[in-house]
Amino acid sequence: AQSVTQLDSQVPVFEEAPVELRCNYSSSVSVYLFWYVQYPNQGLQLLLKYLSGSTLVESINGFEAEFNKSQTSFHLRKPSVHISDTAEYFCAVSDRGSNYKLTFGKGTLLTVNP
C-alpha cells in the first residue's frame, strides 16, 4: 500500500529565506507524485507534479521539487519565500497498485515571517 510521510508539521521561516519541505513516500510500484497548496478555508491547488521524465519539476511561482527514486523522496524547495507563500502544503502520491487513488501526507504548515 502506498503512503506519504511529511516529516515536518510546521516550518517557520523569514521572508526571502530558502525553504525545503520534506516528503517521503512508500510504494512498491511506479508512482505519480504531487504537491498541493491550501490556503485557509479553500480547496487544494496543484503546485507541481512528477509523472515521468525529468526528475526536477518546477512551478510557475518559483517552487521546485526533485523526484529521487533511490531515496523515495519528493522534497519541495524554494530559494526565496514571500509572505504570500504562507499556507499548508500537502504531498500526495498515486500509483498503479492502489488503483491510482491519491493519498496525502499530513501536511506542512509553512509560515513566512517578515
Next chain:
Amino acid sequence: DAMVIQNPRYQVTQFGKPVTLSCSQTLNHNVMYWYQQKSSQAPKLLFHYYDKDFNNEADTPDNFQSRRPNTSFCFLDIRSPGLGDAAMYLCATSRARMSYTFGSGTRLTVV
C-alpha cells in the same frame, strides 16, 4: 474556465438532519472523488466514481452515501450528521489519474 464547483461553500446543519453537498465539473473528467478533511489533518478519501462505477473506501461510515446522476454532477449525502462529521468536504476530478482538480470545498458545521 473549466473547473470544479462546490455548493454551498459553507453549510450549517442540525445534528441528525440529512444534508446534501453538491459538486459539478466542466472538465468532462470521468473520475470524481469525495474527500473529508478535518481541521489540521490530511484529506481522507471517502469514495470515488470511475464513470458510473462506485468505489467505497473500506472505512467510510455507512452514514455517508454518494450519487452521480451524470458525468458533470456528484452529490455527497450525509444521512444523520453527527458532531464528528463537521469538516471540510472536498470534491475532486481526474482524467487518466495523472492530474487531479479540486473544488474550493464545502465547510460543514453540525449544531
